[in-house]
Amino acid sequence: MKRIGIITTLLVALLLVAPAHAQSPACQGLEVHAAQLTFPTVAIQFSVCDAQGNRITTLDRSAVRIIEDGTPITSFTLESQTAHDGQPVQTVPLVNGGTFTLVTTGASIGIVFDASQLLNGTGAGAGDHLGAARAAIEAFLLEPGDPPPPRTRSPGNMERVALFIPADQPAQALQPDGLPGFTQDRYAVINTLRQNLPVRQGKTSLNAAIQAAIDATARDAQENGGKAVVLVVSDGGDALTGDSFNSLISQASQKQVKIVAFGIGTDKALQNNGFRLKQLAEATGGIYLERPDANSAGSAFQLVVQSQPAAIYTVRYDTRIIDDGKSHTVVLEVVTPSGTLSYPFPLTANVPSPNITLAPLGDVLLRQYFMFAIPIAVMLSLLLTLMSGVIFWVSSASSGITRGKTRH
Numbered sequence: 001m002k003r004i005g006i007i008t009t010l011l012v013a014l015l016l017v018a019p020a021h022a023q024s025p026a027c028q029g030l031e032v033h034a035a036q037l038t039f040p041t042v043a044i045q046f047s048v049c050d051a052q053g054n055r056i057t058t059l060d061r062s063a064v065r066i067i068e069d070g071t072p073i074t075s076f077t078l079e080s081q082t083a084h085d086g087q088p089v090q091t092v093p094l095v096n097g098g099t100f101t102l103v104t105t106g107a108s109i110g111i112v113f114d115a116s117q118l119l120n121g122t123g124a125g126a127g128d129h130l131g132a133a134r135a136a137i138e139a140f141l142l143e144p145g146d147p148p149p150p151r152t153r154s155p156g157n158m159e160r161v162a163l164f165i166p167a168d169q170p171a172q173a174l175q176p177d178g179l180p181g182f183t184q185d186r187y188a189v190i191n192t193l194r195q196n197l198p199v200r201q202g203k204t205s206l207n208a209a210i211q212a213a214i215d216a217t218a219r220d221a222q223e224n225g226g227k228a229v230v231l232v233v234s235d236g237g238d239a240l241t242g243d244s245f246n247s248l249i250s251q252a253s254q255k256q257v258k259i260v261a262f263g264i265g266t267d268k269a270l271q272n273n274g275f276r277l278k279q280l281a282e283a284t285g286g287i288y289l290e291r292p293d294a295n296s297a298g299s300a301f302q303l304v305v306q307s308q309p310a311a312i313y314t315v316r317y318d319t320r321i322i323d324d325g326k327s328h329t330v331v332l333e334v335v336t337p338s339g340t341l342s343y344p345f346p347l348t349a350n351v352p353s354p355n356i357t358l359a360p361l362g363d364v365l366l367r368q369y370f371m372f373a374i375p376i377a378v379m380l381s382l383l384l385t386l387m388s389g390v391i392f393w394v395s396s397a398s399s400g401i402t403r404g405k406t407r408h
């Protein structure tokens with residue numbers, strides 16, 4: 001009983017100590033969040049992603065290896081818990097007593113708004129198409145309500161949004177002042193659209209703006225472990241050649257960026273150019289809507305914008321290490337599409353009493369045999385010899401008394 005009591009105090013010492021309340025951030029290779037040994041079972045909890053930063057949420061048992069002191073462990077179990085669109089936030093208990101908040105990661109959304117006076121048109125076809133475009137973008141980003149809450153598929157780690165305005169001059173910045181990069185603050189984006197939007201006066205280069213948005217959005221998505229979506233709001237008017245148009249599709253497909261296109265502008269412009277936006281969107285797995293109302297714009301968000309699931313895995317096995325007072329090494333290996341990742345950490349004994357010497361089981365049995373079995377055998381032999389002598393003496397004495405009585 002003392003021996004088992006000592007073994008249950010063994011702990012797995014991690015090279016990286018997980019905090020009591022961790023949260024799933026951008027994925028960084030193989031991350032061990034907690035590990036514990038409650039004799040004889042070792043439990044290790046970890047998450048993993050590929051070289052592109054994509055979380056691996058369908059890990060197979062065959063992709064996992066456990067190596068103890070250089071020897072593979074063949075008998076182990078693998079369990080997983082996954083945060084997804086249906087359950088985007090989960091609190092997972094860790095085997096070391098802490099908790100881990102498992103959350104999905106929202107997409108990165110680049111919005112290309114062709115904010116030009118030409119969008120409104122002239123003459124009989126003129127209208128406030130800039131205002132309609134603003135309203136469609138707001139409906140894409142915000143739920144109905146007062147105040148309207150942000151529209152999201154990942155409430156624990158919301159989507160990141162950036163705004164790109166096509167330029168009509170070579171030196172113009174694509175992104176508005178005061179709203180650089182990507183932000184989770186939807187209201188900052190909406191305020192820029194309503195109050196600080198730089199409206200271009202001449203012909204804009206829509207193609208260049210979409211190219212820049214695809215690159216920036218894909219990069220932000222990879223850095224943060226999410227998916228990438230580009231929303232293009234325009235009448236489609238631009239000097240697009242067949243080669244440049246095909247180049248956009250190739251670029252978006254290669255970088256795994258879906259394009260949503262809202263065709264907004266004059267009837268003539270949409271008749272001449274709307275089909276280009278439709279082809280661009282559908283070729284990348286997105287959708288095209290012409291002059292969407294608030295409900296249609298919101299539905300487009302729900303259909304195309306997806307969160308990146310997150311998973312935490314738990315592997316369990318029975319250790320073969322015994323309490324010999326020495327340091328041992330456990331290595332967790334995971335095979336990913338990008339290669340094999342490994343995480344080594346020590347397995348050590350925490351002996352509660354310095355007066356207790358721990359030894360391998362074979363040594364214990366051998367020593368106990370010589371220390372106890374042989375002395376006991378000697379003692380039993382002496383005892384039997386003494387008992388034989390006593391019996392002989394008693395027997396002899398009894399015989400002498402009987403003979404004496406017979407002579408009288």
